[in-house]
Amino acid sequence: MGFQAFVMSVLLLVGCSAQNEPPAEPPASATDDVTVADVAEDDAQxxxxxxxxxTAGFGLPDAAALPSVVERKLTEAGYEVEVINAGVSGDTTSMGRARYNWSVASADPDIVVIALGANDFxxxxxxxxxxxxLSALIEQSQQDGIEVILAGLSPRFEGADNSLEAEYAAIYPSLAATYNVPLYPDLMAGVWNTPSLLLGDGLHPTAEGVEVMATGLLPVVISVIEAD
Known part of the structure; x- marks a missing residue:
């Protein structure tokens, strides 16, 4: 798909979130959604x-959101894991960075999948x-002993002749190389151009589309799990 189609696709990533920067600490109403409420099993990653x-699962029940599906598939493959959904519709990289302490570090995770940047563009x-x-998120995660997977949300900048487009297209592979972290370049691989895998808005994945996304992401996650 062309770049204009990509732009239309990520417009709804903004969702209903406010455009103001979030506080460094979570509002009370948000903690149940994006922080860890329960302690994982001792042996679980x-x-x-x-x-x-x-990531949040726009338009889908919680069980059909990407983190839940990834957890299910990993469990079915024999891995003992807890996958926490720290997705917020509309988040920019600044917003994700602002809530790192309470939506990532508070979980004391083994792995973080960072999938942000489209709304900045x-x-x-x-x-x-x-x-x-994104650099700060990767560096802080690594300082905290968390393995990082970087997920690209802007995989196809076809005919990118605009300087801003080209700059954003280069961010993810560059950071992956700089910090030596795995890159999953296209979170929506296999879904963008398949209408049957999209919701009625023609933009966000259906539950079946999320299954495709999780299947694509799974080998990267497994490679990091097994490298520990």
Whole structure:
């Protein structure tokens, strides 16, 4: 699909979230959704998925959201894991960075999947800002002893002749190489161009689409689990 189609696809990532930066501490009403309420089993690997509406499960029940499906598939494959949904519709990299302590570090996870940046582009924020925020998230995670998987949300910038488009397209592979972290370049691989895997808005994945997304992401997650 072309770049304009991609832009239309991620417009709804903004969802209904406010555009103001979130507080560094969670509002009381948010803690149940994006922080750890229960302690994982002693032997379970904890994975946090930090992202926007594609992580949060826009328009789907909790059990059909990407983190829940990834957890189910990993469990079926014989891995003892807890996958925590730290997705918030509309989040920019700044917003994800602001809530790192209470939506990622508070879980004391083994792995974090960082899937942010599309909303920065849609807001025409400088690519340097998104890069700096993603860099800070990766660095803080690594300092905290958390393995990082970087998930690209802007996989196809076809004919990117606009400088901002090209700058954003380069962020993810560059950061993956700089910090030596695994890159999953296309979180919606196999779903973007398949209408039957999209909700009625034609943009967000159906439950079946999320199954495809999870299947694609799974080998990267397993490789990190097994490397520990």
């Amino acid at each position: 904890v994975i946090v998925m930090l992202g926007d509406s594609l 849609l807001s025409s924020l400088p690519s340097s800002l998104a890069r700096d925020n």
